[in-house]
Amino acid sequence: MVAHSVQNNVIDSASIEVNRRQRRAKTDRLDVRKLLTMLLRHSAGEKKVWSVVRVPSVDEEDRRQLHRELTTAKQDRTRVINRIKGLLAGHGVQLVLQGNVEAQLDQVHQWDGTPLPAALLRRLQRAWQQVSFLTTHIQKLEAERRALLRHRTDPVIAQVRQLFTLRGIGINSAWLYIMEFFAWRDFQTAKQVGALAGLTPTPYQSGQSRRELGIAKAGNRHIRAMAIEIAWAWRRFQPDSALTQWYERRFGAGSARLRKLGIVALARKLLIALWRFLKTGVLPEGAVLKAKTASR
Numbered sequence: 001m002v003a004h005s006v007q008n009n010v011i012d013s014a015s016i017e018v019n020r021r022q023r024r025a026k027t028d029r030l031d032v033r034k035l036l037t038m039l040l041r042h043s044a045g046e047k048k049v050w051s052v053v054r055v056p057s058v059d060e061e062d063r064r065q066l067h068r069e070l071t072t073a074k075q076d077r078t079r080v081i082n083r084i085k086g087l088l089a090g091h092g093v094q095l096v097l098q099g100n101v102e103a104q105l106d107q108v109h110q111w112d113g114t115p116l117p118a119a120l121l122r123r124l125q126r127a128w129q130q131v132s133f134l135t136t137h138i139q140k141l142e143a144e145r146r147a148l149l150r151h152r153t154d155p156v157i158a159q160v161r162q163l164f165t166l167r168g169i170g171i172n173s174a175w176l177y178i179m180e181f182f183a184w185r186d187f188q189t190a191k192q193v194g195a196l197a198g199l200t201p202t203p204y205q206s207g208q209s210r211r212e213l214g215i216a217k218a219g220n221r222h223i224r225a226m227a228i229e230i231a232w233a234w235r236r237f238q239p240d241s242a243l244t245q246w247y248e249r250r251f252g253a254g255s256a257r258l259r260k261l262g263i264v265a266l267a268r269k270l271l272i273a274l275w276r277f278l279k280t281g282v283l284p285e286g287a288v289l290k291a292k293t294a295s296r
Contacts, residue, residue, distance in 0.1 A: 009042075015051035060184040063156065066148075067175050070141045071222075077134040084127050087120065101128050145175065156183045159278055165289050166277070168237030173230050181223050182278055190272045197223045199268040215264060223271075231267035241286035243269055 001008050016038070041049045056064075081097060088095055092111030095104060105124050109115055116124075149160060149171070156178060163174040187193050194200045198219030204211050217224065235244050243266060251262030273284040283289075 010053040010055055012051040012053055017050075054185065056184050063179045063183065066141065066145060067172075067179060070138065070145070073134055073138050073141065077131055077138065080127055080130050080134070084124055084131075087124060087127075091116065091120070097128075097131075101131075145171070149175075159183060162278060162281075163274065166238075166274075166283075167288050167290050168233045169230065169274075173226050176222060176226050177274065180220055182275065187275055187279075190275070193272050193275050194268050196220060197227060197268070197271055199224060199227065199264065199271065224267075227267040227271050228263060231263050231270055234266070234270055238284075238287050240288070241284060243273065243284060243286075245286070 016035075038049050042052075084097065085095075088108075093108055093116075095101075095108060102125055105116070105121060105128070115121075149157060149164075159182060160174050160178045163169055163177060164171060181196070185192075185196060187196075191200075195216075196219045198215060198217045198221070200216045200218075202213040202216050204213050234241070235247060238244055246269075247262055247266045251259050251265075254262070270284075273287075276282060277284060
């Protein structure tokens, strides 16, 4: 439709107003009338009538294929390895899956000293061949990513390099943050950063009743998972930063549940700090660069 100069909006279906009655009339005619009414309100300038989905361009979506394929390959390898361990555990066998596993399978015995059944042995050998294939595939994808990071000069790769200079940020997180998040949205406020990651709070208040329902989880799930993982790493590798010290003062002496709740708040603050670092070049307060980067 865009190619034919037709203006269109993609709407998040979960944001469309719905009657909350238990029994309500629903027909295509009523749905069309409701959507047309909301479209008129949206065209008149009402911003909260529904949520318009920001669709990435073809090039922006294509940049996501490498790390998503890499993530899928790692998940597939883990799944096959867990299946091998489960099949062995069913026969009372524990095996370290390293080195020449096929040779180890030929020599392994069950709990009573008898050899593994022939059909099971063949299945385990085929499964380990899948693991070997996936490992080779992962190595090729990682080599391709390293080559792009070394030789490409476009602004997107430059942002990956910039984020990678921070201690506690690895190549996986830097690549994911840029390709999935910072490279295709021009954020104007910190609230937009938190909202797209799904790390915004959802308070519930009615009369005297007030409670917090947790984070919205309405944004990019890849970024949200990585943001929480990096928040834990930030505490370890950036102990003198202002964000780490804020976390330790407020949540460090609390229970395990309180620390987990606090790490979500730290993840949101850190994500905003990284956005500002990419936008302005100013380091997060108290943060340091990697040693090799600093020496260069």
